[in-house]
Amino acid sequence: MIVEIKGVQFVNKGAELMLHAVIQKLNEFDPSAEIVLAPNGNSPYKARAEVNAYQKLSLKKRFLDLNELSYHLPTKIRKWLKTNWGIVTEADVDVVLDASGFAYGDQWPTKHLEAVAKEVKRLAKHNKTFIFMPQALGPFADPEKQAAVKDGFSKAALIFAREQSSFDGIRPYLEDTSKLKIAPDFTNLVKGELEEDYAKYNNTVFIIPNYNMVNERNNNTTWKSRYLDFLVESAENILELGYVPVLLNHEGKHDGELCEKVKAATPHSIEIIQETNPLKVKGLIGSSRGIICSRFHGCVSALTQGIPCVGTSWSHKYESLFDEYNRADFLAKPEWSKEELKEALRLSISTVEEETYNTKIAEYKAQTEQMWAEIFNRIK
Numbered sequence: 525m526i527v528e529i530k531g532v533q534f535v536n537k538g539a540e541l542m543l544h545a546v547i548q549k550l551n552e553f554d555p556s557a558e559i560v561l562a563p564n565g566n567s568p569y570k571a572r573a574e575v576n577a578y579q580k581l582s583l584k585k586r587f588l589d590l591n592e593l594s595y596h597l598p599t600k601i602r603k604w605l606k607t608n609w610g611i612v613t614e615a616d617v618d619v620v621l622d623a624s625g626f627a628y629g630d631q632w633p634t635k636h637l638e639a640v641a642k643e644v645k646r647l648a649k650h651n652k653t654f655i656f657m658p659q660a661l662g663p664f665a666d667p668e669k670q671a672a673v674k675d676g677f678s679k680a681a682l683i684f685a686r687e688q689s690s691f692d693g694i695r696p697y698l699e700d701t702s703k704l705k706i707a708p709d710f711t712n713l714v715k716g717e718l719e720e721d722y723a724k725y726n727n728t729v730f731i732i733p734n735y736n737m738v739n740e741r742n743n744n745t746t747w748k749s750r751y752l753d754f755l756v757e758s759a760e761n762i763l764e765l766g767y768v769p770v771l772l773n774h775e776g777k778h779d780g781e782l783c784e785k786v787k788a789a790t791p792h793s794i795e796i797i798q799e800t801n802p803l804k805v806k807g808l809i810g811s812s813r814g815i816i817c818s819r820f821h822g823c824v825s826a827l828t829q830g831i832p833c834v835g836t837s838w839s840h841k842y843e844s845l846f847d848e849y850n851r852a853d854f855l856a857k858p859e860w861s862k863e864e865l866k867e868a869l870r871l872s873i874s875t876v877e878e879e880t881y882n883t884k885i886a887e888y889k890a891q892t893e894q895m896w897a898e899i900f901n902r903i904k
Contacts (some may be wrong), residue, residue, distance in 0.1 A: 531624030533566035538821025541802040554727040626660040641676020648679035660841040663694025687844035706893035712828040716806030733820035735778035742838040746858040761866040774819040832872040842855040
């Protein structure tokens with residue numbers, strides 16, 4: 525069985541963590557399964573090769589998609605490409621698991637959604653299985669996006685919305701709603717890697733920024749003007765509460781620039797961690813006293829390990845996540861004063877042992893296991 529994992533990459537640590545989550549479960553289900561990754565700017569050849577992925581020959585440039593031609597290549601040529609060059613085509617793929625996380629809705633280009641809808645239709649025509657892994661979906665107020673969802677996404681084998689608002693957002697535009705399910709973020713089963721020196725971060729509160737908080741994707745103008753001050757105040761509050769602030773880059777260049785701005789804006793010496801391994805990033809978070817975080821999978825890594833977390837939001841997926849874990853009070857508002865932020869961090873740390881919170885952690889892990897059972901039942 526050849527499985528393409530779509531929507532993942534190696535710069536955003538959350539996206540890479542989803543890749544590892546899929547690989548780990550596929551290995552449990554079928555050790556002989558082979559994975560395929562398509563090239564893109566954030567998924568260079570060496571990174572793809574390191575996870576033993578075959579390279580997809582993608583006959584697509586921007587919105588010109590010629591992958592239908594791959595089905596007309598003789599089987600002998602396709603076999604030769606795979607055996608000698610590690611290259612496979614769409615025609616070779618049996619299953620596509622789309623782990624985009626958040627890529628389909630009004631905040632994203634219509635052309636992108638239409639291209640994916642056409643891909644889903646084409647794969648279904650050739651009796652291949654396309655599954656949308658748990659992700660944020662919608663809203664779909666744009667009529668063109670609604671039409672693309674109805675025409676293309678409806679042909680998927682399964683669609684997992686990550687929360688109720690995503691479920692409600694896409695449901696009206698699907699021809700067969702029995703394919704639509706709800707399942708939590710599936711990285712909650714991934715165990716972080718622990719290094720011997722991580723014990724030194726036991727009294728650390730990590731600050732994890734996100735440049736999406738200040739770019740055009742965030743419709744909240746208050747956050748755009750307030751965000752840097754919020755991060756600086758976070759560092760000051762961490763120190764005042766007796767902990768050590770450390771900046772953790774969860775994405776890449778743009779988040780790294782934010783880390784440098786925060787470091788330059790505070791008189792205190794603050795370490796910046798640039799860890800590229802997402803499993804080690806999760807291990808770092810699990811070793812800490814808590815986090816103040818603007819990256820979705822940073823928040824997930826904390827919440828699913830029982831680590832105190834104060835978050836910020838630039839899309840509905842954050843509100844849903846904190847609601848799910850009964851931690852909605854710890855999703856920061858841009859209007860918060862420095863003292864309100866400090867109190868939220870203090871309470872987040874002091875209430876982390878609450879039974880309702882830990883019950884939710886176990887509940888959502890069980891739901892993820894059920895989600896995988898449904899997927900494997902479909903592709904076996």
